[in-house]
Amino acid sequence: xxxxxxxxxxxxxxxxxxxxxxxxxxxxxxxxxxxxxxxxxxxxxxxxxxxxxxxxxxxxxxxxxxxxxxxxxxxxxxxxxxxxxxxxxxxxxxxxxxxxxxxxxxxxxxxxxxxxxxxxxxxxxxxxxxxxxxxxxxxxxxxxxxxxxxxxxxxxxxxxxxxxxxxxxxxxxxxxxxxxxxxxxxxxxxxxxxxxx
Numbered sequence: 001x002x003x004x005x006x007x008x009x010x011x012x013x014x015x016x017x018x019x020x021x022x023x024x025x026x027x028x029x030x031x032x033x034x035x036x037x038x039x040x041x042x043x044x045x046x047x048x049x050x051x052x053x054x055x056x057x058x059x060x061x062x063x064x065x066x067x068x069x070x071x072x073x074x075x076x077x078x079x080x081x082x083x084x085x086x087x088x089x090x091x092x093x094x095x096x097x098x099x100x101x102x103x104x105x106x107x108x109x110x111x112x113x114x115x116x117x118x119x120x121x122x123x124x125x126x127x128x129x130x131x132x133x134x135x136x137x138x139x140x141x142x143x144x145x146x147x148x149x150x151x152x153x154x155x156x157x158x159x160x161x162x163x164x165x166x167x168x169x170x171x172x173x174x175x176x177x178x179x180x181x182x183x184x185x186x187x188x189x190x191x192x193x194x195x196x197x
Contacts, residue, residue, distance in 0.1 A: 010087050014094045017074035021098020021115055024105050025066035026051050033059045039108075043195075047110045049145040064114050071095045071118030079122065089170035092119035096174065100181060111181040113149045116174050120156075124167040127160045143196035146185035153178045 026038045026046035035055040038046050042053040048067065052060035074095050078088045096116050102109040120128030131152045138148035156171035179186075188194040 006081070006083070009081055010083065010090070013074055013078050013081070013083070013087070013091050016077075017091045017094035018098040019103065020070040020074060021095040021100075022102035022104045022109070023070060024099070024102055024109060025070070026063045026110065027105070029059045029063045029066070030054060035059060045110050046105075048114055067099065067110075067114035068118030068121070070099075071115035071120075072122045073118075075119050075122035085123070085166050088123050089167065092116075092123055092170060093173060093177075095119055096177065100177065111149070112174075112178055113153070116153070116178065120171075120174075123170065124160055124164045127156065127164050127167065127171065130159050130163075131156050144189075144194055145196070146182055146194055147189060150179065150182055150186070150189075 024046045026048065030036065030038050030051060033055055035051075038044075038050045038054050042050040044050070048060045048064035051063045071092065074091045075088050078091045083091075096112040096119060098109075099112045099115040100109045101107045117128060117132065120131070134155055135148045135152040138151050139145065142148070153175050156175055157168055160167045160171040185194055
């Protein structure tokens with residue numbers, strides 16, 4: 001089934017993916033834990049790494065799981081509906097875009113790494129697991145989340161081209177989006193000012 005064979009379902013899934021992505025679980029989890037708003041402390045990014053800085057590993061792990069889930073679920077639903085890889089990739093991008101430009105938080109969101117992780121696990125699990133392994137190695141060595149995220153996401157198009165080439169356009173676009181969202185981190189990395197955990 002392609003994008004033209006069921007356009008209504010495609011639009012519904014894309015809209016649902018964007019709205020799901022628009023839920024910033026870093027903010028929700030911190031409110032539940034009665035922690036400060038992660039957008040006001042640390043790096044100011046509503047993501048799992050900053051939640052770790054604000055409240056420790058438990059709320060950070062929950063944030064990571066929920067942000068990944070909101071990327072995984074819409075893609076899984078698209079697969080369940082037997083929609084094409086193209087549609088699944090578009091749905092994945094809508095979820096990540098929702099996290100970056102959330103409708104529920106004045107269009108000021110996060111960097112989309114965890115949401116991309118969840119979407120990638122649904123659509124291209126082998127590529128995504130290798131990227132996650134790269135993230136872990138870089139994080140273990142240098143303890144800088146932005147560096148680990150950038151290296152992992154930039155490796156995505158290369159890995160997908162070798163192992164799951166039908167998903168190369170998705171990983172190429174994700175890499176572009178996430179690198180742009182990390183532009184301030186790139187400047188700080190170049191200046192040697194980027195902080196670790």
